[in-house]
Amino acid sequence: MALKNQLFLGSFVHCKALDELEYLHNAAICVDQSGTIVAVETECDAVKAKETVFPRLGWGDAEVEVVAAKEGQFFFPGFIDTHLHASQYPNVGIFGKSTLLDWLNTYTFPLEASLSDPAKARQVYTRVIRKTLSHGTTCAAYYATIDVPSTNLLADLCLSLGQRALVGRVCMDQLSPDYYRDTSAETSIAATRASIAHIQAADPAMSLVRPVITPRFAPSCSAALLRQLGALAAEHPTLPIQTHISENAAEIALVRSLFPEDASYAAVYDAVGLLTPRTILAHAVHLTAAEADLVAARGAKVSHCPCSNSALASGAARVRWLLDRGVVCGLGTDVSGGYSASVLAAARQAVLVSRHVSLAGDEGGEGEGERGRERERERLSVEEVLFLATKGGAEVVGLAGRVGGFGLGMEWDAQLVGLGRVDAAGEVEGPDGGDVDVFGWESWPERMAKWVYNGDDRNTKRVWVKGRSVHERR
């Protein structure tokens, strides 16, 4: 089904800089049939667009679909989830009091292994794509499982349901139980090649879906497997790489014992050529300063996953500290170490976790003077977490300048957001505004804060990826 040219009208909000949102009101954005933004006009309504913009674009009125935001609604870039395990989605919220390593054995490996059943894989993957689209996630960096056919199915479903995605077959030839492990480094590489070939054939231009080289994490991979994955990455210089790093203390100790010759966890990946500008490192909670500098020097990116930071008691990642060192960061839901598939929930938790970072080592102290100012800097603002959720995420997944904002020439990955409006009698007017109540006096920045703190999928009225409408709330 070919797209029509589209005209979007109303208020547009996107990230101009890390700590600054740009608000375009009474604006118009034209998106062509390829899903590309070809005009961004301020002080422009439908009439003016037809009279002055369409002729310039060579558009006839009849072939344009018009989508106008209602009063109080706004268009916002689609969210980018830089880290989630599609195969773990059914387990969201289930982890008891476990921490990382026992959580893997108790909850995670059995579920992932069960997805080699194609019917179950289709059910779970369909659900996770629909669920994340409904929360405004237009691009996701997915871990599937070790199983090739179902990993390929995840990529096929992303294509058919219209979600932009990185899809990775998980590589792991040690640590996990016999029933869920690659039998050798060679079989792991062969299976990974098979999955890469399938996904590249399904979307040769990588217009929506790309394969991603996915060593689960260092402790799950033999030295031989890591080396061969590094070689595979060198052989495919356009493919992204994703893995985990430094999530919790027991894991770090395990890496130290497994790779005694490497100077650090980051050095393990670096030694085999897996620490690159195309590498997405999930967590990075406990990196040393030397590791952070190495990550920055290599241009590798970090997926900050605040929900699992808290839920698995891994620790509170120091995002400001990473940003200050020049490490590019985005947000990940980390389903199901994270309990929610919503990037908005991750953004909210990123604000809160940064408060806990600011309390560390000085419980209860407000702090004065320099430490007080440092403490305040560590706190992420609403604007900053929205940046991480969009523009930051785009850079993390290798799509900077292509998605994550509303610039000319970028692709239209967007969501239409609407909040609840309270009338004079204290009732909510109009369609379901979810849990967000706007009284009318709020400034736009205050509305954005209300959305971040109490918003959910009810506020995401409609979602587009590359110009295609992929979700609409009934």
Next chain:
Amino acid sequence: MALKNQLFLGSFVHCKALDELEYLHNAAICVDQSGTIVAVETECDAVKAKETVFPRLGWGDAEVEVVAAKEGQFFFPGFIDTHLHASQYPNVGIFGKSTLLDWLNTYTFPLEASLSDPAKARQVYTRVIRKTLSHGTTCAAYYATIDVPSTNLLADLCLSLGQRALVGRVCMDQLSPDYYRDTSAETSIAATRASIAHIQAADPAMSLVRPVITPRFAPSCSAALLRQLGALAAEHPTLPIQTHISENAAEIALVRSLFPEDASYAAVYDAVGLLTPRTILAHAVHLTAAEADLVAARGAKVSHCPCSNSALASGAARVRWLLDRGVVCGLGTDVSGGYSASVLAAARQAVLVSRHVSLAGDEGGEGEGERGRERERERLSVEEVLFLATKGGAEVVGLAGRVGGFGLGMEWDAQLVGLGRVDAAGEVEGPDGGDVDVFGWESWPERMAKWVYNGDDRNTKRVWVKGRSVHERR
């Protein structure tokens, strides 16, 4: 409108002990016209109830209304919000990077002062009651403002909309700006008496609504006002008392400078007779061991407010530590220092904040041996936060044994909860299950965890207070 006798059928879940939920399936609960539970029967359906239970109760079939939970749904006790500022509701989510004392001046006092406008008060209070009812809050301990007529209006609205509530006129004769302050201790007491008289006249039996003596917090009250409020509490031995304690470091330092002769923050309240078994202390983040022991000895209760702990960077309250010392705890949303009016969201954040407590002083360490076990104990479970949200809260607000569970003779304050059910194709069946997806294989404890982690007002299908249906989701 007189109530009919009611028969509730299906699954009932409530808290048996701090760490234990009781599941009653295929059960029946009979609630009489006064809203009291008069029969709890297991292995009982409508037919059996009519044949064996109704005759015992002297009920004729025709005069009984039957409410049956659908497959997968369950009845749960209504939530008890032990601390929220009704007057601050419009500000939820709005606090920037502020901490307690600057947040009060920038965001809070101007809004509270504006509610002396009766139309605005009616709008805001109607909305907060409807909002919290829709989230399953059947009982709330409210702070209003210093204004008597609008405080009384809040109590009247609780009565007419059917929410059980403690309603407090806020007492404060110092610290805040001129435009929002009691002019003297005497006027503060007189205004408080006027509000108490109004609320007692509106609900003489205190069947739903009770006045609560409410010194805002020690720094807002002159020594004279605190003394006179202590005397007022002694004069009204059935009335509850609520205030704040030890939320953040700057506040504690301020109390020390204002009350140099008292040994501690808790001692300030104790010296004037405000630390009693009827006292609700919000926050208690930084109590010393001596203060916690004093609080326990006096039988005062703590309202734990995890959302504002994190949001205002106040610190992470050590709930296990308080419980271990014999301090009774419940949950508060602390609107709008807390960003959400939902007790379920507070329960979720209580789990997460307890993880940050377990990380304190040993960032990143898993901990082994004794510290490892201690660390694990500090983590609250799903069962425990649901206890705090119901039975714990009931004890905090002085309603232990009357609400918070489904025992014989207790009043029917309850919510009907339904979760989303994913079908084989990955679509969600039936009515809106909100953000919770159940695949079918989950145990009941796992369903409860999914509800706590991803549930919202969409899962609360219907709400009753004292037998009266007060909210139904369309």
